[in-house]
Amino acid sequence: MFTRLIKRNRAYIALLATATMLASCGESKSEAERDTPTSGTVRISVDETYKPLLTSEIKVFESLYPKAHIIAEYKPEADCFKDLLADSARLIIVTRDFNEQEKGFMQKLKITPQSMLLAWDGVALITNKSNPDSILTMDQLRKIMDGSETEKKWQIVFDNQNSSTVRFIRDSINQGKPLPASVMAAKTNPEVVDYVAKMPNALGVIGVSWISDPNDSTSIEFNSKVNVVKVRADYGSEFVKPYQAYIALGSYPLKRGFFFCLKEPYSGLGSGFATFLGSYEGQTLIGKFRLFPARLNIVFRQANLK
DSSP, rough: OOOHHHHHHHHHHHHHHHHHHHHTTTTTHHHHHHEEEEEEEEEEEEGHHHHHHHHHHHHHHHHHTTTTEEEEEEEOHHHHHHHHTTTOOEHHHHHHHOOHHHHHHHHTTTOOOOEEEEEEEEEEEEOOOOOOOOEEEHHHHHHHHHHHHOOSEEEESSSSSSHHHHHHHIISSTTTTTOTTTOOOOOSSHHHHHHHHOOOOEEEEEEGGGGGOTTTTOOOOOOOSEEOOOOEEEEEOBBBBBOOOHHHTTOOOEEEEEEEEESSSSSSSSHHHHHHHHHHHHHHHHHTTTTHHHHHOOOOOOOOOO
């Protein structure tokens, strides 16, 4: 079954390439070959919380299609959308779909934007190894994030002030309320981990793929330098970490999407790579980084352990 899926996805990408060649029959041969779904060069912008994952996806795609060259820039999500609208990138990988304003902008340019939910992701909370507080209810988390927590002083640290994790906490947790003035931005995700590992009162907010070990398929643990906080949903009965099953089932409340957004008026390399991310091979790799693939038919079964 998996073999048939792989062949089907590769055939679809090849079909996109054929369609592009036919559509460009009025161009020179070199021009048509320069940008197809499986060849050429394309610049993409990627939410920096997904750098480990996208680095691996690009490596696999380019090994399958040696004539394809994808140049990725990893930056805050807000900057990714700026690149797309300014034509600095035709494809971006981010945590949300187009909003109505962005769709309207492209409709004025007579371009139909394309997007797709590729996976479900979890925003992880991390604390210092010496910190005894490694479980939080959503009520506790809201108080920490809006600055009304009085029982304990936390030093909240994000990767970047314009990052998708900041937007997620502000919009989904704080419901538009500002974050405390004491919030820090550590510039990069690895710096968030390093800071939390050194500071006893730190609470880091980070994408789950940054604390995963994709090289260990048997491990269900996270980065050993920090604690990963267990969170209980508002109507949940247990405290859980951002494991894939809990993200998929909604038991882990800090859940967000993982999207591609494409602004390409023809079937070029951006379209080909976006199709690959939704294919069996691309989705399988997504699963290794603890995101829950949205394009695979995964069935959960209860098991009794004796």
